Amino acid sequence: MQNLELKPAVDKYQPLVLTPLEDIRGFLFHHLGRFLLFLITFSSVLLMLLIFFFVIREAIPFLMKFNLTEFLTTKSWYPEASTPKFGALSLIVGSLYVTIAALVFAVPTGILAAIFLSDIVSLKIGDFIKPVIEILAAIPSVAYGFFAVLVLAPWMQNKLGFTTGTNALNASIILSIMALPTIISVAEDSISTIGRELREASYALGATRFETIFKVVIPAAHSGIIAAIVLGMMRAIGETMVVWMASGNANQIPSPWWDLSQSVRTMTATIAGDMGETPKDSLHYGALFAIGVVLLVMTFLLNIISEYFLASAKRKSGKS
Amino acid sequence: MQKGNDNMLIPSLETDTQEIESVVSLSQKNNVATKKKAPNCECAIVKSENFSFYYGSKAGVKDISMEIYPCSVTAIIGPSGCGKSTFLRSINRINDLIPHTHIDGKLFVNGHNVYDKNTNLVNLRQQVGMVFQKPNPFPKNIFDNVAYGPRLQGVKNRSSLQQVVESSLKAAALWDEVKDDLKKSALALSGGQQQRLCIARALATRPNIILMDEPCSALDPIATGKIEDLIDKLQNDYTIVIVTHNMQQAARVSKRTAFFCLGELIEYDSTVKIFRNPGKKQTEDYVTGRFG
Numbered sequence: 258m259q260n261l262e263l264k265p266a267v268d269k270y271q272p273l274v275l276t277p278l279e280d281i282r283g284f285l286f287h288h289l290g291r292f293l294l295f296l297i298t299f300s301s302v303l304l305m306l307l308i309f310f311f312v313i314r315e316a317i318p319f320l321m322k323f324n325l326t327e328f329l330t331t332k333s334w335y336p337e338a339s340t341p342k343f344g345a346l347s348l349i350v351g352s353l354y355v356t357i358a359a360l361v362f363a364v365p366t367g368i369l370a371a372i373f374l375s376d377i378v379s380l381k382i383g384d385f386i387k388p389v390i391e392i393l394a395a396i397p398s399v400a401y402g403f404f405a406v407l408v409l410a411p412w413m414q415n416k417l418g419f420t421t422g423t424n425a426l427n428a429s430i431i432l433s434i435m436a437l438p439t440i441i442s443v444a445e446d447s448i449s450t451i452g453r454e455l456r457e458a459s460y461a462l463g464a465t466r467f468e469t470i471f472k473v474v475i476p477a478a479h480s481g482i483i484a485a486i487v488l489g490m491m492r493a494i495g496e497t498m499v500v501w502m503a504s505g506n507a508n509q510i511p512s513p514w515w516d517l518s519q520s521v522r523t524m525t526a527t528i529a530g531d532m533g534e535t536p537k538d539s540l541h542y543g544a545l546f547a548i549g550v551v552l553l554v555m556t557f558l559l560n561i562i563s564e565y566f567l568a569s570a571k572r573k574s575g576k577s
Numbered sequence: 578m579q580k581g582n583d584n585m586l587i588p589s590l591e592t593d594t595q596e597i598e599s600v601v602s603l604s605q606k607n608n609v610a611t612k613k614k615a616p617n618c619e620c621a622i623v624k625s626e627n628f629s630f631y632y633g634s635k636a637g638v639k640d641i642s643m644e645i646y647p648c649s650v651t652a653i654i655g656p657s658g659c660g661k662s663t664f665l666r667s668i669n670r671i672n673d674l675i676p677h678t679h680i681d682g683k684l685f686v687n688g689h690n691v692y693d694k695n696t697n698l699v700n701l702r703q704q705v706g707m708v709f710q711k712p713n714p715f716p717k718n719i720f721d722n723v724a725y726g727p728r729l730q731g732v733k734n735r736s737s738l739q740q741v742v743e744s745s746l747k748a749a750a751l752w753d754e755v756k757d758d759l760k761k762s763a764l765a766l767s768g769g770q771q772q773r774l775c776i777a778r779a780l781a782t783r784p785n786i787i788l789m790d791e792p793c794s795a796l797d798p799i800a801t802g803k804i805e806d807l808i809d810k811l812q813n814d815y816t817i818v819i820v821t822h823n824m825q826q827a828a829r830v831s832k833r834t835a836f837f838c839l840g841e842l843i844e845y846d847s848t849v850k851i852f853r854n855p856g857k858k859q860t861e862d863y864v865t866g867r868f869g
């Protein structure tokens with residue numbers, strides 16, 4: 258046999274025992290590095306806690322003076338009246354209303370689009386479509402607002418005969434378009450991590466593409482898909498500019514409840530809209546912060562839910 | 578028959594250095610026994626005529642012409658990358674899923690050229706089952722894994738599903754290990770159990786041809802023994818095509834062996850002949866381990 262050119266570097270081996278200097282250096286780097294990383298991580302946690310803290314602090318005077326149950330369960334919102342009323346129910350409902358309506362449009366569309374990208378269309382076309390979808394996420398929300406006011410609103414008024422063009426339907430359509438990129442990309446990620454092996458197993462048992470997608474791929478990817486939905490929901494519920502411009506800002510709960518052509522008002526739009534006109538430390542000012550607390554708690558809960566499902570999706574793909 | 582199996586398996590499993598020669602002579606005995614039992618069906622059930630499969634412009638297999646006979650085990654051996662999987666996966670057209678591939682020539686299953694435009698892929702795959710190299714159970718429970726195929730075929734009745742699941746798991750020698758907990762996730766099974774589950778899942782669709790792509794490559798000798806045992810039993814009713822890197826395994830389980838090299842079929846003959854008295858120098862080098 259020919260001699261190997263690559264010999265063990267016996268002559269270059271360094272001693273296996275650390276010198277005192279190396280020892281100290283290692284000790285310092287280890288602990289300093291850990292400390293710095295801890296500081297960076299902790300500062301983002303701190304920032305979140307600070308936001309929570311300030312919002313709550315501004316809301317406390319209001320919550321002390323005003324009955325919390327009344328705040329959460331009554332519908333009259335007359336902050337500037339001589340006997341002001343702060344019933345936030347229709348605002349909370351308004352937020353949930355447009356968010357859920359948006360999800361009704363965005364979830365089926367988003368999941369079908371994700372399936373389309375991962376399982377149906379060829380890689381080349383997918384690579385072309387995906388960046389386009391991501392651009393949707395990059396469009397500033399004011400631009401969406403313009404679209405809602407200038408295009409959708411007149412269309413709804415003239416063609417659909419709605420009394421007002423800015424209404425819950427308008428806001429939810431725009432919100433659903435804004436939530437789509439999130440839903441599509443997270444769902445597509447989780448669907449494509451379901452490997453070729455599982456799909457092959459299904460086809461080899463005589464399944465059609467339809468059966469393979471709906472009986473194997475989607476069930477296997479369900480945690481990721483749920484996380485996608487929750488993330489999309491968070492995107493929609495926190496959105497401010499678009500709902501402010503598109504929802505009509507009428508403080509009411511639509512009746513009948515399914516009538517999307519009526520105007521609604523959301524928590525975010527109320528905060529953004531009123532904040533400029535309220536004197537600091539007034540009751541109204543505190544009420545807006547109390548709404549902020551409600552909003553924070555909601556998104557916080559949604560976040561926990563999505564974390565849970567994303568973690569379980571990861572666990573599953575790690576196992577198989 | 579049953580006793581013959583055990584005799585055949587035990588010595589060959591215990592010693593890794595076992596000479597192929599002795600395996601061949603043992604399995605030859607076994608094949609004689611099989612022959613008696615096997616139905617008299619000597620016309621080919623799978624037949625390829627100048628079949629080539631291309632990934633893009635690169636050929637995975639070239640110009641393969643071979644006939645696979647029913648109710649017997651046919652082994653495909655050959656060095657890595659020589660196109661064994663490609664050929665196997667062409668038979669049930671599962672390779673169609675890979676983009677930018679095309680074929681040339683003909684491949685008949687039960688007399689029908691499966692690459693004809695009018696082929697019903699669902700029916701083809703119900704007749705031609707497949708066990709993959711890596712166990713790939715669905716992330717569902719054991720019952721739902723095995724019942725997947727029958728449910729696709731429209732079986733809804735709970736008791737008939739239960740029956741199919743039980744008999745498939747029994748056939749795959751897994752029943753005793755899982756019968757108490759069919760609701761357990763299939764992913765919680767060991768690798769060997771998962772592979773037997775995949776075999777049970779393939780059996781549950783009641784195919785008549787089973788393609789196995791290195792079904793034991795990830796398994797320990799005991800699980801391997803169980804699967805070889807199973808293959809031996811299955812060959813009375815099923816046509817089995819098995820790809821393997823393990824010469825002893827090919828010698829133990831198969832009646833005929835095909836030797837592939839660089840995408841071509843070098844030699845195809847009875848297993849005894851391939852291992853004892855191969856017609857080509859290349860084959861001899863490979864089966865005796867002198868292959869470079």
Ligand SMILES: Nc1ncnc2c1ncn2[C@@H]1O[C@H](COP(=O)(O)OP(=O)(O)OP(=O)(O)O)[C@@H](O)[C@H]1O
Nearest residue numbers: 632636637638656657658659660661662663664675
């Ligand atoms: N998906 C694919 N895309 C492109 N080329 C492929 C693909 N799969 C296999 N090939 C090529 O086809 C040839 C045959 O591959 P194949 O998987 O059939 O080999 P094999 O005999 O099964 O090898 P092994 O024993 O390692 O499994 C190889 O050269 C490989 O590079």
Ligand SMILES: [Mg+2]
Nearest residue numbers: 661662663790
């Ligand atoms: Mg292979």
